[in-house]
Amino acid sequence: MATLQTPPGASETGAGAGPGAAGPAAAGIPLAGGGGIAGARSLRRMARAITANRKATVGTVLLVLFIFVALFPGLIAHDNPQAQIYPRGLSPNAQHWLGTTAFGQDMFAQVIWGTRPVLLIAFGVGLLATIVAMLIGVAAAYLGGAWDGTLNVITDVLLVIPLFPLLIIIGSYLHGAGTAVMIAVIAATGWSYTARQLRAQALSLRNRDFLNAAKVRGERRLYVICVEIIPTMTSLLVAAFLTNALYAVLFSSSLQFIGLGDPNVTSWGTMLYWAQNNEAFQTGLPLWIIVPGLCIVALGAAFALLNYAFDEIGNPALRPVRSIRKVRVQRARS
Amino acid sequence: MRYVSRRLGFFLLTLWVALTLNFVLPRLMPGNPALAIIGKFRGGISPEAVKVLQAQFGVGTHQNLVAQYFSYLGNVATLKFGTSLTTQPGASVGRVVLNGIPWTLGLVGLTTILAFVLGTGIGIVSAWWRGGRLDSLMPPVFVIMTVIPYFWIGLVLILVFGVKLRLLPYFFSYNYSLTPGFNAAFIGNVLEHAILPAFTLLITTIGVWILTMRNTMITTLAEDYVRMARAKGLPAHRIMFDYAARNAILPNLTGFAMSLGFVVGGAILIEEVFNYQGVGYLLLQAVNNEDYPLMQALFLLITVAVLVAILISDLATAILDPRTRGAS
Numbered sequence: 035m036a037t038l039q040t041p042p043g044a045s046e047t048g049a050g051a052g053p054g055a056a057g058p059a060a061a062g063i064p065l066a067g068g069g070g071i072a073g074a075r076s077l078r079r080m081a082r083a084i085t086a087n088r089k090a091t092v093g094t095v096l097l098v099l100f101i102f103v104a105l106f107p108g109l110i111a112h113d114n115p116q117a118q119i120y121p122r123g124l125s126p127n128a129q130h131w132l133g134t135t136a137f138g139q140d141m142f143a144q145v146i147w148g149t150r151p152v153l154l155i156a157f158g159v160g161l162l163a164t165i166v167a168m169l170i171g172v173a174a175a176y177l178g179g180a181w182d183g184t185l186n187v188i189t190d191v192l193l194v195i196p197l198f199p200l201l202i203i204i205g206s207y208l209h210g211a212g213t214a215v216m217i218a219v220i221a222a223t224g225w226s227y228t229a230r231q232l233r234a235q236a237l238s239l240r241n242r243d244f245l246n247a248a249k250v251r252g253e254r255r256l257y258v259i260c261v262e263i264i265p266t267m268t269s270l271l272v273a274a275f276l277t278n279a280l281y282a283v284l285f286s287s288s289l290q291f292i293g294l295g296d297p298n299v300t301s302w303g304t305m306l307y308w309a310q311n312n313e314a315f316q317t318g319l320p321l322w323i324i325v326p327g328l329c330i331v332a333l334g335a336a337f338a339l340l341n342y343a344f345d346e347i348g349n350p351a352l353r354p355v356r357s358i359r360k361v362r363v364q365r366a367r368s
Numbered sequence: 369m370r371y372v373s374r375r376l377g378f379f380l381l382t383l384w385v386a387l388t389l390n391f392v393l394p395r396l397m398p399g400n401p402a403l404a405i406i407g408k409f410r411g412g413i414s415p416e417a418v419k420v421l422q423a424q425f426g427v428g429t430h431q432n433l434v435a436q437y438f439s440y441l442g443n444v445a446t447l448k449f450g451t452s453l454t455t456q457p458g459a460s461v462g463r464v465v466l467n468g469i470p471w472t473l474g475l476v477g478l479t480t481i482l483a484f485v486l487g488t489g490i491g492i493v494s495a496w497w498r499g500g501r502l503d504s505l506m507p508p509v510f511v512i513m514t515v516i517p518y519f520w521i522g523l524v525l526i527l528v529f530g531v532k533l534r535l536l537p538y539f540f541s542y543n544y545s546l547t548p549g550f551n552a553a554f555i556g557n558v559l560e561h562a563i564l565p566a567f568t569l570l571i572t573t574i575g576v577w578i579l580t581m582r583n584t585m586i587t588t589l590a591e592d593y594v595r596m597a598r599a600k601g602l603p604a605h606r607i608m609f610d611y612a613a614r615n616a617i618l619p620n621l622t623g624f625a626m627s628l629g630f631v632v633g634g635a636i637l638i639e640e641v642f643n644y645q646g647v648g649y650l651l652l653q654a655v656n657n658e659d660y661p662l663m664q665a666l667f668l669l670i671t672v673a674v675l676v677a678i679l680i681s682d683l684a685t686a687i688l689d690p691r692t693r694g695a696s
Contacts, residue, residue, distance in 0.1 A: 191382050193680055199633050199651065199670045200389070203663060206655040207397040284517055288637055290651055291519060306520070310641075315523075315531045323527070327520040334515030342511065 077268065084343065093339030100333055103146055104153040113143035114277055123319055136312040144300050151213050151301040152283060152333065158217035159282030160275045163225040167274055168267075170225070171232030172259055175240060186233070192226035201285060205294030212296040216289070220282050228274035235270050236263055236359040273344045279335040282359050287330050302326035375682040378674055386671040390664050391440050393427050397540060414451070414458075421450065421661065434452040448589075449665040454657035455650065461665045464650065469632075471541055472646030474637070476631045479569045484624045486570075487577025491620075492613045494578065495585035496604075506578060513575045519637035521546055522568040526641070529564060537561050541644050565642040569635055573627075577620060591615075622681045629677020633670030 084090040103110060117139065124134040132141035174185035204219050205211055211219065239245060248258045264271070289295055290303025293311075297304055309322035431439070438604060443449070449461035456464050494503040530538035542548070542558045588594065589612050597607045629633075636648030643649065654663040 182676075187378075187381065192376065193386050193675060194382055195386060196630070196633050196670055196674050198636065199667050202636070202651065202655055203390075203667050204393060206658070206663060207394055280515065284515070287517055288519065291517075292637070292640060293656065306523075310523070315527050320531075322528055323520075323523050327517070327523065330520065331512075331516050335512065338511055338515050 059083060083312065087343045089178075089339040089366055090343030093343065095338045096332055096336035097340065100149055102151060104150040107147045107206050107216070111140070111143035111146035113140035115139060115143040115147040116298075123317060125318075126321065132325055133319065135322055136314070136317065136319060137308070139323060141325070144305055145302070145329060148301040148305055148326065149329070151299055152286070152303070152330075154213055155216055155220070155286045156279040156282050156333070156337070158213075159221045159224065159286075160279035162217065162221035163278040163282075164228060164271060164275045166221065166225040167229035167232055167278075168264065168271060171229040172236045172263055172267075174229075174256065175233045175236030176263060189226045189233070193230065194221065197223055198285065198288070201233065201289060202292070202294065205289050208294075210296045211294060212299060216286050216295065217282075220285050221278075224278060224281055225284070228277055228329050232267065232270060232274060235267055239263060239266060252305065273341055276337045276341040280334055280341070283330060283334050283337065302329050371686055372683065375679060375686075379679045382675050383672065386675070387441065389442060390402050390668060391437055394660065425660070426459050438474055444668070450661040452654075452659055452662045454659045455653050455662055461662050464662060465583045465647070465665055465669060468645060468647045468650045471644060472632060472635070472648065474540075475565060475639075475644060475646060476569060477628070479566045480573065480627055480631050480634075482566075483573045484577055484620070484627070487574040488617065488620050490574075491578045491581025492585055492608065492616075495582045495589065495616075496608050496612075498586060498589075503582070506582065510575045510579055513572060515544065516572070517637075518568065518572045518635075519641050521572060522565065522638050522641040525564050525568055536564050538564050539643050555590045561644075565635075565638050568638050568641075576623070581590060581613075581616065581620050584619050585612055588612045588616040618685075621688070622685050625681035626674075626677050629674040629680075632673040 084094050099125075118128065118137045120134045120138045120140060122134060122138045123136050124130055126133045130140050130142060132145065135141055135144070170185050170189065173190075174182045200223060201219065204223075208215060245258065245262055248262050253262075285299075286295070286328075287303035287306070290301060291306045291310070293307050295301070295304055295307070297307065304311070305326040306323060309319070309326075312319075314320065314322040379691045385646060420495050447462060451457075452459050452464050452560075475594075490502070494500070494506055497503060526538045537543070537560060541561050542554065543561075546557055547555050548554060594607060594611055597611050632647050633651075634648075635646070636651060638644070639646045639648040640652050647669065651663065651666040651670070653659070
């Protein structure tokens with residue numbers, strides 16, 4: 035616990051070196067560059083992992099496909115997903131690849147246009163929740179003391195309160211949460227798990243030499259957190275993003291399925307809601323439930339597979355095997 | 369002792385947060401929900417119910433927020449949750465909730481125990497023959513299971529076994545034509561109705577038990593005392609169960625204690641999909657009918673169950689694993 039007191043001390047030395055303010059800043063530049071190089075290096079490592087690892091390749095291909103569909107749904111499906119203009123409950127045919135809904139909407143157009151809100155929620159929650167988790171996790175670990183205690187308790191409390199019932203309660207007061215509200219609510223309640231992971235990682239960094247060097251140089255806390263600590267956690271941040279995005283897909287689809295989303299937004303979850311309300315199975319429209327469900331599974335799988343791949347990058351225990359193999363390959367070549 | 373008191377303190381704090389959330393959330397939302405209900409049921413609610421509603425949502429009372437908060441806490445402490453507005457109009461919320469609990473405990477509780485026993489067993493076997501056929505099947509299956517929405521698995525099972533094959537019932541917890549009672553026909557019918565939802569729950573929850581058990585077991589199998597047991601020439605099943613599994617089971621046991629807390633609120637969507645009248649189904653009915661008193665009581669029940677289970681699992685860890693007792 036004693037080491038937790040170093041940050042205030044460091045800032046004092048910073049104040050002491052006040053006149054030479056240019057000093058730490060100048061010293062900071064090459065190190066900031068160092069952080070950038072470390073980030074670029076881990077990014078390059080990620081790129082290599084994507085091509086080398088089959089899980090990562092499949093995940094990337096799936097995700098890119100969904101992003102393309104979400105960006106240009108009009109190129110793929112020509113029908114208006116909401117227009118109730120066709121005969122009701124058609125089976126799949128040449129004109130309607132997946133048939134029509136009980137309201138006479140083209141089901142294929144619904145699936146295609148439904149991609150956008152799901153991806154928006156996934157990326158929105160992924161980014162927001164990860165940023166909150168990062169700020170809270172890193173701040174707790176780095177500031178230490180009472181800060182750590184308080185932030186930790188907040189994280190732990192949120193971690194044990196059953197999240198899905200809480201989301202249901204909030205959703206019921208909100209009456210039909212649109213995409214933006216959905217992002218805000220899921221991100222606000224769902225960051226705690228990844229915050230814990232990021233805090234643990236930041237804690238393990240706390241006594242590394244490069245951080246002590248920054249403290250001795252008299253860098254400000256914010257500078258140390260943003261420039262020294264965060265770049266070293268790139269792969270963990272990516273993993274946190276993927277975890278949060280996956281949960282956002284599952285939670286938002288579940289909420290939409292029980293009718294707590296905006297029923298007028300076309301998305302996979304609301305498709306399931308309308309299908310279930312119209313007894314799609316009993317009326318011979320099983321695709322109305324099967325296809326949006328499969329899309330949720332495929333998108334979820336994309337995030338999960340990528341997460342496994344990045345887990346291997348972030349987890350040093352998985353590296354030695356590879357490096358030994360590489361060493362052997364290099365020896366064999368030489 | 370310090371560990372125990374810390375966990376107790378955390379329990380009380382979390383309980384307070386959950387209670388406060390229940391109080392604060394409706395007041396934060398745009399347009400007070402209680403006004404809408406009272407307007408909707410003008411004259412249809414007994415004056416007593418209106419009073420409880422007002423206390424719960426802070427409308428029409430001249431009390432300030434702090435006084436409202438304390439009268440709300442007092443109501444909860446004396447288990448006064450008011451009356452159900454729409455789900456079972458006029459019935460006390462406590463009674464409605466109590467009617468739902470046995471169904472959830474029966475379905476989700478028994479399935480949780482089954483999943484734990486089966487999953488732990490598969491985990492032991494899969495770690496013992498590491499890299500074998502069973503073991504190499506696990507990771508991909510686990511990846512897929514984590515990304516499938518639970519309710520959708522239920523829907524697919526309904527399509528296959530209920531609608532297409534007509535093998536199993538998938539609506540409600542027993543056949544409406546039967547009168548509930550302790551006779552073979554009724555109990556058999558209840559069991560038949562439980563098969564599909566229980567199976568859905570089983571396949572969605574078993575993966576965690578397998579994975580945790582397998583991973584701890586693999587670590588334990590590498591220990592010296594296991595090697596010693598092998599060197600002594602002990603029979604395989606003794607090493608497997610008495611030496612390795614017995615020591616590797618601790619994470620699974622504490623996880624099990626915790627999962628018992630999630631029994632109450634852990635299968636909301638499965639109950640909904642199968643119209644199984646447990647706690648989760650009631651919660652969604654309350655949400656759909658804007659039956660806020662019932663909804664708040666159910667949320668509290670679900671949260672308290674989880675918190676109590678976490679407390680018990682913490683205490684169990686302290687008793688079973690002496691290392692935690694000294695930890696600050």
